[in-house]
Amino acid sequence: MAHEFTEEQVAEFKDAFELFDRTGQGLIKWEECCNLARCFGYNPAEYTVQVLLAGGDEENLPSKEDMATKSLPFEDFLPILWAISNTADPGSYEDFLEGLKVFDKDGNGTVNSAELRHVLTSLGEKLTGAQFDDLIEGMEGSNGQIVIEDFIKKVMCDDELAPAEA
Template identity: 35%
Template sequence: MKTAQNESVPCGKMFVKISSSPCAGKSDAGRYTHILTHTRTNTPPAEAKEAFALFDKRGTGKIPSGQLGDLLRALGQNPTQAEVDSLRSSAPSELDYKTFLSILQRPDGFKPAGELDDFVRGFQVFDKDGSGVIGAGELRYVLTQLGEKMSDAEVDELLKGVPISSDGNINYRDFAAHILGA
């Protein structure tokens, strides 16, 4: 990759020390920045700053990189665990607000949560008789064993308030609407 000054920037790294950038000033020494340029998300900077402050439990102006996924999700983003792992692997162990904001405003953003019909089509794969329901046990298996696996505690939390019929089935359209808050 080339900078505006036609200088090489190493590819494969999501973060670089600002001091290694051709645009770095003395006050930037030792700080990290995301190497991509960013567009704005729908999250207002004030809301992002407030959420960041809530995660900054020590009041240092930094959060552990291990909290990145939780903070992004708290702001309505939908990163996959693989995206979070990739971002964390190339980030410093602690992120300041400016670095976090650059992640939040990355140009490709994060995949949207999906539309109701997308979820319904996904559940239809498991609906062998076309009844519009999936067994609660089968749903738990799918969520804990396939794709980005959830813990049993996460599934329990997800299923709170979801009606389960007397024969142990869940209407998956209603379940998807519940997840999406629709």
């Protein structure tokens, strides 16, 4: 798998990669690949990244333990990022907004955090309770509501859309 990023893009990716390299050895954990890709405006599904890490073999997806313990160097991450960049976007800001409006019972642009927790920890690519807590950190109002727009912006991790405090 090759890539066709510009030298400028590669330099930007390398800088971000180094921020995710917690040991200073030029490696990131497999489980960080999605988060790193999201820093560049991509929105890969965990499953897609697992397939890429498995060399395209959907029958041999990495285990949770593999995702947490195995690492890869920048040179191996670039082809994965290239494949992610050429994958259909799973949704736009407007798509997420429309989907979350279903949970806006009062029509005031908020969603109940307990209901959102239930949905995100039990459907689709399930989050753990801790992942959900990290995701909504500082977003929940005293009434247990989360502003939908701010939530989507944080999830999408897009500099252009991200809330001012992010």
